[in-house]
Amino acid sequence: MALIVQKYGGTSVGTPERIQAVAERVKRWHDQGDQIVVVVSAMSGETNRLIGLAKAISEEPAAREMDVMLSTGEQVTIALLSMALMELGVDARSYTGPQVAIRTDSSHMKARIESIDDARIRADLDANRVVVVAGFQGADALGNITTLGRGGSDTTGVALAAALGAAECQIYTDVDGVYTTDPRVVPQARRLTTITFEEMLEMASQGSKVLQIRSVEFAGKYNVPLRVLSSFGEGEGTLITVDHAEDDMEKPVISGIAFNRDEAKLTVRGVPDTPGIASRILSPIGEANIEVDMIVQNVSADSTTDFTFTVARGDMKKAIGVLEKVAKDVSAREIVADSDIAKVSMVGVGMRSHAGVASKMFEVLAKENINIQMISTSEIKIAVVIAEKYLELAVRSLHSAFDLDAPAS
Amino acid sequence: MALIVQKYGGTSVGTPERIQAVAERVKRWHDQGDQIVVVVSAMSGETNRLIGLAKAISEEPAAREMDVMLSTGEQVTIALLSMALMELGVDARSYTGPQVAIRTDSSHMKARIESIDDARIRADLDANRVVVVAGFQGADALGNITTLGRGGSDTTGVALAAALGAAECQIYTDVDGVYTTDPRVVPQARRLTTITFEEMLEMASQGSKVLQIRSVEFAGKYNVPLRVLSSFGEGEGTLITVDHAEDDMEKPVISGIAFNRDEAKLTVRGVPDTPGIASRILSPIGEANIEVDMIVQNVSADSTTDFTFTVARGDMKKAIGVLEKVAKDVSAREIVADSDIAKVSMVGVGMRSHAGVASKMFEVLAKENINIQMISTSEIKIAVVIAEKYLELAVRSLHSAFDLDAPAS
Numbered sequence: 001m002a003l004i005v006q007k008y009g010g011t012s013v014g015t016p017e018r019i020q021a022v023a024e025r026v027k028r029w030h031d032q033g034d035q036i037v038v039v040v041s042a043m044s045g046e047t048n049r050l051i052g053l054a055k056a057i058s059e060e061p062a063a064r065e066m067d068v069m070l071s072t073g074e075q076v077t078i079a080l081l082s083m084a085l086m087e088l089g090v091d092a093r094s095y096t097g098p099q100v101a102i103r104t105d106s107s108h109m110k111a112r113i114e115s116i117d118d119a120r121i122r123a124d125l126d127a128n129r130v131v132v133v134a135g136f137q138g139a140d141a142l143g144n145i146t147t148l149g150r151g152g153s154d155t156t157g158v159a160l161a162a163a164l165g166a167a168e169c170q171i172y173t174d175v176d177g178v179y180t181t182d183p184r185v186v187p188q189a190r191r192l193t194t195i196t197f198e199e200m201l202e203m204a205s206q207g208s209k210v211l212q213i214r215s216v217e218f219a220g221k222y223n224v225p226l227r228v229l230s231s232f233g234e235g236e237g238t239l240i241t242v243d244h245a246e247d248d249m250e251k252p253v254i255s256g257i258a259f260n261r262d263e264a265k266l267t268v269r270g271v272p273d274t275p276g277i278a279s280r281i282l283s284p285i286g287e288a289n290i291e292v293d294m295i296v297q298n299v300s301a302d303s304t305t306d307f308t309f310t311v312a313r314g315d316m317k318k319a320i321g322v323l324e325k326v327a328k329d330v331s332a333r334e335i336v337a338d339s340d341i342a343k344v345s346m347v348g349v350g351m352r353s354h355a356g357v358a359s360k361m362f363e364v365l366a367k368e369n370i371n372i373q374m375i376s377t378s379e380i381k382i383a384v385v386i387a388e389k390y391l392e393l394a395v396r397s398l399h400s401a402f403d404l405d406a407p408a409s
Numbered sequence: 410m411a412l413i414v415q416k417y418g419g420t421s422v423g424t425p426e427r428i429q430a431v432a433e434r435v436k437r438w439h440d441q442g443d444q445i446v447v448v449v450s451a452m453s454g455e456t457n458r459l460i461g462l463a464k465a466i467s468e469e470p471a472a473r474e475m476d477v478m479l480s481t482g483e484q485v486t487i488a489l490l491s492m493a494l495m496e497l498g499v500d501a502r503s504y505t506g507p508q509v510a511i512r513t514d515s516s517h518m519k520a521r522i523e524s525i526d527d528a529r530i531r532a533d534l535d536a537n538r539v540v541v542v543a544g545f546q547g548a549d550a551l552g553n554i555t556t557l558g559r560g561g562s563d564t565t566g567v568a569l570a571a572a573l574g575a576a577e578c579q580i581y582t583d584v585d586g587v588y589t590t591d592p593r594v595v596p597q598a599r600r601l602t603t604i605t606f607e608e609m610l611e612m613a614s615q616g617s618k619v620l621q622i623r624s625v626e627f628a629g630k631y632n633v634p635l636r637v638l639s640s641f642g643e644g645e646g647t648l649i650t651v652d653h654a655e656d657d658m659e660k661p662v663i664s665g666i667a668f669n670r671d672e673a674k675l676t677v678r679g680v681p682d683t684p685g686i687a688s689r690i691l692s693p694i695g696e697a698n699i700e701v702d703m704i705v706q707n708v709s710a711d712s713t714t715d716f717t718f719t720v721a722r723g724d725m726k727k728a729i730g731v732l733e734k735v736a737k738d739v740s741a742r743e744i745v746a747d748s749d750i751a752k753v754s755m756v757g758v759g760m761r762s763h764a765g766v767a768s769k770m771f772e773v774l775a776k777e778n779i780n781i782q783m784i785s786t787s788e789i790k791i792a793v794v795i796a797e798k799y800l801e802l803a804v805r806s807l808h809s810a811f812d813l814d815a816p817a818s
Contacts, residue, residue: 016465053489056425061492068503069488072481079478080462083470094477099552143508 002167003035003125007135007157010044011174012231013077016084022172022231023084026130030090035125037164039135039157040081042073063108067137067147070109071096074134074153082132092130095120097137097145102156104138104146111146113138113155116163133160151212158215162222169219169226170237171211176230177238178203178210180404181257185395188405192255194239197226199255202347202381216240253350253357254402257395260343261388263293264316265373266309268323270333273305280330281307284322290315294343294376294383304333308374310385313339341373342391345383346398358382364401370394411576412444412534416544416566419453420583421640422486425493431581431640432493435539439499444534446573448544448566449490451482472517476546476556479518480505483543483562491541501539504529506546506554511565513547513555520555522547522564525572542569563624571631578628578635579646580620585639586647587612587619589813590666595805597814603648604664606635611756611790612667625649662759662766663811666804669752670797672702673725674782675718677732679742682714689739690716693731699724703752703785703792713742717783719794722748750782751800754792755807767791773810779803 006026013019022038030036050069054061078094085092101117124131135153138146148155154171161169177191178200195203197220204213210228219226219240229237271277278297285292295309311319316339323335351357361382365372370393374385386394399405415435422428431447439445459478463470487503494501510526533540544562547555557564563580570578586600587609604612606629613622619637628635628649638646680686687706694701704718720728725748732744760766770791774781779802783794795803808814 016462019466050485053425053485054492057429057489058492058496062495065488065491065495065503068491068505069485072484075481075484076459076462076478079474080466082474082477083463083467086471086474087467094474096477096554099554145505145508 001033001035003164004029005037005039005157005161005164005166005169006172007039007153007170008041008172008231009153009174010041012172013040013081014044016080019077019080020084023081023088025231026085027088027090030130037121037125037131037133037160037166038081039133039153039160040074040077041135041153043077046073046076064144067108067145070147071134071137071145074136078132078134085130090130091128092132093124094132096134097156098139098143100133102138102159104140104148106140106144106146109147110149111138111140113148113159116159118163121164154212154215155218158218158222158224158226161224162218166224169224171226171228172231173210173228174230174232175210175228176233176235177228179256181395181399182259185392186399188399190404192238193236194241195255196349197240197242198380199347199349200240202345202378203256203258252348252403253354254346254348254404255350256347257398257404258345258347259391259395261391262313263310263341263343264313264337264339265341265385266311266316266319266323267336268307268327268332269336270304271307271330273303277330278307281326282309284326285319288318288322290319290322294374294385296374296376310343340388341385342388343383343385344391344394344398345381346402347381349380351380360401361398364397365394368393368397410442410444412573413438414446414448414566414570414573414575414578415581416448416562416579417450417581417640418562418583419450421581422449422490423453425489428486428489429493432490432497434640435494436497436499439539446530446534446540446542446569446575447490448542448562448569449483449486450544450562452486455482455485473553476517476554479556480543480546480554483545487541487543494539499539500537501541502533503541505543506565507548507552509542511547511568513549513557515549515553515555518556519558520547520549522557522568525568527572530573560621563621564627567624567627567631567633567635570633571627575633578633580635580637581640582619582637583639583641584619584637585642585644586637588665590804590808591668594801595808597808599813601647601664602645603650605758606649606651607789608664608756608758609649611754611787612665661757661812662763663755663757663813665756666807666813667754667756668800668804670800671722672719672750672752673722673746673748674750674794675720675725675728675732676745677716677736677741678745679713680716680739682712686739687716690735691718693735694728697727697731699728699731703783703794705783705785719752749797750794751797752792752794753800753803753807754790755811756790758789760789769810770807773806774803777802777806
C-alpha cells in the first residue's frame, strides 16, 4: 500500500466522459490498496473562456480578481471528479486549495506555495476516501484566493506529494512520457525510461514543455519521485529521478535534444568594453518585464565589444524600443535584431564525465553547413542558436549522430 | 450617507455588458456618498450549464459536491463585477461567502445562514471600497462549501443587510416592482409603491415569484427594509415595509391578486371520519418529499369524509402512487386527481378590518359562472381553486371589482 499523488491536466478532464475515464483509472489504483490524492486542472478551454469574460470588461483586470475568477475552473473539476468516483462506488471528497490550507504568498497570478496543512487530507485517506484537490490555487495569510500561474497544477501535485511524503507524484498528460526529442520532428525519437531532475529542468526550459519548470525544481528540492504518464493509454511513462545510478555504464552521454523556435536575437554592436556595461544594457530590459534567455559577450579586439542576447519572440519589438534609448546612453554603434532563429540544446548528465560532446556537436552541424550564431553551455547542456530554417535538419542530424535513434534498451 | 446592500440577479449580470451596466449603477450610488455592498448571483445560464455537467456524470450527484461546483457561478460574477468597478475608478473587492464568514448549517443545497462576521466588510467600506459578495453560498463549521438553494442570493442580501444594519436592501431584478397582479394577464395591473412583509409573503408563496420567500421572512424577522427595483430602468420600485401606516385611510382592502397554475388537486374519497386520519394520509406524502399546499377537509355527513389537498403539478403522479397504498390502509373509497386547476389568491392586510371581502369575491366569481372547488383562508388572504380555463377571467374580474385597476394614487 502506497500513498500516491496523481495529477490530471486540462485535456485529461476536458469532458464529462474523460472525467469518468479518470475516475476509472483512480479506482483501479484505489482498488489495489493504494491511498490516492488526485490533483486536477480546469477542464480544457475553461480558463480561456474565463479570461475572455474578464477581457470583455477590462484590458488589465486586477490580479486579485483574476485569481478569484480563475480558481473556479479547478473547483468545478474537483466536484465533477468526486461525483464520478462516488458513481463508481469509491468514496471521495473534493477540496479547493484554500480548504486544505495551501498557503501561498500574496503574489496574485504567480503565487508561491509556503505551506500545506495535511491533517484534513490524512483524515480522509485514513477513512479510505480518495481526496480530490483543486490544482493551481491557494490562499494567502489573509484568506485572499491566489493562483500559481499557468501550469501551476503540477506544482500543487508535487507540493502535496512532498507534504504527504508520497511514494510518487504521477503527472498524467497527453504524452506518454519524456522523449529524446519532439517526435513530430524526429520520428525515431524514443521515450526515456528515466531522466534526472537536472536534465528535465534543462529539457523543460529549452522548450520541451511536458512539465512546468517550477514543479520539477520543487520535486528535486523535496526529493519527490515524479513520473510523467499518458492519461489516455497505459505504460510506465518516464520517471524523473534524483540521479542516474553511478554504476550505469550503459548510460548515454546525451539524454535528449530540446529546441525552441520562439526566440529572437538582439545584438548591441560597438559598445565600450568597460565594466558594468552588461548591467547597463540588461537592467532596463528587466525593468520592462522582458525575460532574457541566452546572453553572449565575446572578448573584444579593440576598445568596443558586441553584446548579444535572446528574448521571447513576442518581446522583440518592445526590447528594440528599450535598447534604442540604452544604445544612445552607452554610445553603442547600432542595434541588430533577428527573429529568424532557433535554439537547439543537447542535454545530458553524462556530459559531465565525457569530453568532446561540444566538438562533436559542432562537427555534426558543420558537416550539414549549418552556421552557429551563438553558443552557451552549462554543466549538462550545450545550446546553440542557428538560423530557424536549419532547425529540423540540425535536430535530426544530432539525434542520429548521438545514437538517440537506437531502440530503448 | 447610508449603508445600502444591493442584490443583482442572474439576468442583471448575464453578460459582460450587463455587468458593466451594473457597475455604472453602483458607481452612481457610491459617488453620492453611500456605502455599498453588492450581492450577485451567477450569470444567467451558468447554473444550468453546471448542472448539465454534473448530470452527465451522475444522476444523483452528491449534494456536497454539487455545492462545491455550483458556488463557482457566483464566484465568477463577483470577480467580473469588481473588475468592472475598478475599470470605472471605483475601488472594489470581491469575497466568496466563506471568505466573509457566512456560516451556515450543513444542509447541502438548502443550507440556512447561522451567522455572518461583518468585520472584513466594514474595514473595506471604511476604506471607501465597494464590497462585492457572492450570493447563495456559505460554509459550515468545518469549512465545507454550502449553498442556500435556488434564489438564495436574495437571502444573502437580506442577511448581510441585517448583519450590517443597512438602511435598505435593494433587490434588482427584471421587473420594476411588485404589481397588483401579473401584467401579462391583466394589462391594467399597477405597480405598488409599498406592500407589507406579510402581504409579500402571501403574494410570493402564491406564485408571484418576484422574491424568494425565505428572504422575505428573513427581512421581516430582522426588520430590514426591502425594495424591489428594475436593474434595466430607473424608478422607485416597491418598498416592502413592516406595516402600512395605521392612519392610511385610503389604504385599499386588497393589495394584490396572486395565482398559480402549477398545482394539482388530489382527493381521497370516503375515508373514515376518525381522529388522526389527516396525518395518516399526509405523513407518507411528506416522507416522499412531496410538498403540500392547500388542505381542505369538510365536515362529514356520515361516518366518512373526503380529504382534498394540492401539490405541485410535477408531483401529482408520485402522490397518486403514495395514495394508492394509503387508501388501502385507511379503507378509502377512491382517489380522484385533477391537474386542470388553478389557484387564485386575494391578498391584503386591509382584509383584517374589513368584513365582506370573501363574500364579494365569491359573488364576483359566481357572476362569471366560475365554480369554486376549494377555499382556504388566512388572516390576510383568501385563496380559491377553480378550473384552470377560467383563470384569466377570474383574475381580471376580481382585479376590476376590487378597484385595483385605478391608477396609482
